Amino acid sequence: MENAPAATSDALALALAPLRIWIVGSLDVVLPLQRYGAQVHAMDNIAALYRELAIVPCDVVLIDTALVDEGLSSTVEHLRRRDDLGVVLLVDAATPQRVAEGLWAGADACLAHRPDVELLAAGLYSLRRRLPGEPAQVIEAASAGETSTAWELESGGWNLRAPSGQVLALTEAERAFLSLLFASPDETIGRAQLIAALTDQPWSFDPHRIEVLVHRLRNRVRSVTRCTLPIRAVRGSGYRLTL
Template sequence: MIDALVVEDESELQDAIVTTLQMEGLRAIGLSSVEAAERWLAANQTRTILLDLTLPGVGGLDWLRSHQPAEHTGVIIITGHPSARARIEARTLGADDYLQKPLNLEEVTLTVRNLIHRLPGASQWTLDLLNWILVAPTGQPVRLTASELGFLHALAREPGTAVDRREIIRYLGANESSYDMRRMEVLVRRLRTKIEEETGEPSPIQTARGVGYSFTAAIRITERPAT
């Protein structure tokens, strides 16, 4: 199971999308035609398909007409085609989202993450402040350090919203004027890896460039009991 199958015949764009998704902690591969995608899907699974409409051989819309996406698989159309009719037909045929070229790669990543967490079977995470644990929708626990707990607490208060780095620093109990932002980058990289390795789920921590970070999935906070 991977997170994103990118079906795009423009090799440079395909590489850019796949590389960006992988840098953001998502498992992604790229293929150049729906025929190649069909062969790959015969033996593998993906949570999302990013599908270009204008492909060599069978086009994206033709493929959607003859292949109903699996219930657990989301479809994101990526195309330079401006036609509203094409967008409507793609959604009618089961596409979940539609991105217009030229693409904003940060938007692509956010769209993939959000779709993954909207798919059937996806439910909320839990941040247990008492026991310093993040619990995945599958029930898998991730034990946290004090810094990881503070970081996630800052994000979990406003899931889906970009939280400013200065706000996160306060939750880390650090001094904003002397805090080295590289420490936060290392913290996030290690935390993403820990979440994915221990839960088998894609990390819901998203970089909001120029602002900070966001937690892109539903999450509830189990509060520390009153004393």
């Protein structure tokens, strides 16, 4: 049987490598799990998770149940059809019935809505040992001397690698936004084109949501990579990626 890692920062650094974890919500755990060696993709909702799983498999899904308004049981049961997929739910501790619903439906574990990161990593490590087959290969962070001078989208656009070598997992909306800008660097992408990439109901989309998305993305990039994302707002037009 595989031995648990020693409880030191060095031993824990790659405790979850190579494990692919798809997360719905709870972006605050993305970076900590990456530090444990996991490959992490964050998504905005269950529909986005289903679309991604249809294209790229993963080892574990981590779902913030606050984003599942209805049908938690059916969601878990649907995911449980994949024998090689682990299912972990983040649940409000004040709703024990929600915990019971998830476990009865087949979830492997239910943790607090804002879990202790070390406890979460330990739970995922334990689950990993019970999963059949071999976890997919993790995306390796650039080591010293291997950093790039360019910004890059990787893993089908789900990861953003900074010149520092740090990698940021993107949400579905961030991926759609950056994919357009990276496809035409140093060109202004109009708001109408950006909105069309972000929603299938552009007539009801509030354009200010793009500004919010860009603001949050810039802050996340700066926090994770210590680099400034080279995106410029072009007044009255849209946004431009300057590489």
